[in-house]
Amino acid sequence: MKKLILFLLLIIFALTALIKNMQAQLITNDKNWNSTPFFNDNFTPLSPDRVWDSNWVDYPNNYQWMADYLWIVTHGAGEHQVVQRENAIFNEDDSSTIKLRATYEGWLDSTYSLPPSQNFYGGFPAGWHEKLYYYSGAITTLEPILYGYFETRCKFPVSRGSFPAFWLWGGSGGNYREIDIFEYSWLFNNNYGWSENDSARQFNGGIWYSNNSPYNTRYGDHGYIIPPSDPDLLNFHTYGLEWSPKYVTWYFDNKVIGEYYGDSVPSQSMYLLLNYSLDERVIPGGVPIQWPFPNNMIVDYVKVNKLKCGCDTNTVINSLAQLNSYYYSVKNTITVDGNGTTITVPSGSKVVLRAKDGITITKDFEVPLGSELDLITHPCPDE
DSSP states (O other): OOEEEEOOOSOOOOTTOOBOOTTOOOGGGSTTBOSSOSEEEOOOOOSSOOEEOTTSBEETTTOOEESSSSSOSSOOTTOOEEEOGGGEEESGGGOSSEEEEEEEOSSOSSOSOOOTTOOSSTTSOTTGGGGOOEEEOEEEESSOBOSEEEEEEEEOOOSTTEEEEEEEEEEETTEEEEEEEEEOOTTHHHHHTOOGGGGGGEEEEEEEEEOSSSSOEEEEEEEEEOOTTSOOTTSOEEEEEEEETTEEEEEETTEEEEEEESTTSOOSOBEEEEEEEEOGGGSGGGOOOOSSOSEEEEEEEEEEEOBOEEEEEEEEEOSHHHHHTOOOSEEEEEEEOOTTSOEEOOTTOEEEEEEEEEEEEOSSEEEEBTBEEEEEEOOOTTO
């Protein structure tokens, strides 16, 4: 087999110098990740079944989620729902899922319930509550998370006004950050020049930053259109995101669909959230749509994996045997030097090396065509 031979002399890969195959395989093929999730919920039934307590927290034996946005029950002046804990439904019909349900309720004044110590009217624009017509469901992790690989499998309605999302958010003191793993809305058609005829195949992701200035900053923004040969968004799909220091990658059905690198990647802990909202398209001409409600966003599982870290370790690989037995984790430095004996990446395989301060490949190293080598440098996630 013809081989691509890399003779790289003392090249240290900086943050932006990354060999990356845009058709990457499953994130689990990067052996630097712990195979056991740090956070995992398959929504399997418990005995007794999970319910929401008076604080809107799931129990028994879980205490992983709240059934709201942590301190607000709606999100954005352009949305028209109030989150209610009864609309986040565990294991209906023993389905081992959670359903985030949107229901038409008519105009809402004060007919909804609120989590303890929450004041909906305080701090929101005057008249905002007059635009609320629906109940909906949302779940937010009780604890914030810093860095990881985030994944869910879900399906959702693609009707006008449907606005489901899987995202991370956090910040205080005017320093708000958000990473959208995916969002769906017909409103996004105008952003990307999409046709409404293909709305059931389109979604987007991106990063938000706000510091109380008149303008929010959005970057890393990308839209994705599902190929005609694949099922549309009414079917189950897998949505994933790697969030590492200065490095974000978006996945859809185990394919890379977007990447962003740089100092503006959020570096603060954030909450993970799934929600089913209703945007402006749900009240065309000011008249709320009543059909086809109720609607469900159905979530099969949510998991978060963490990188293994050995960030104080300097590693040298100078034989194929060492490569085959290599303990994958984020190192301080990695040096690959065959020292007269060629080290070959096994045919058809993927090798991912991660280091904090640099990766050096000197000589006697080769990557066959059909194999994959990813060299990634970023700060240590544990520091």
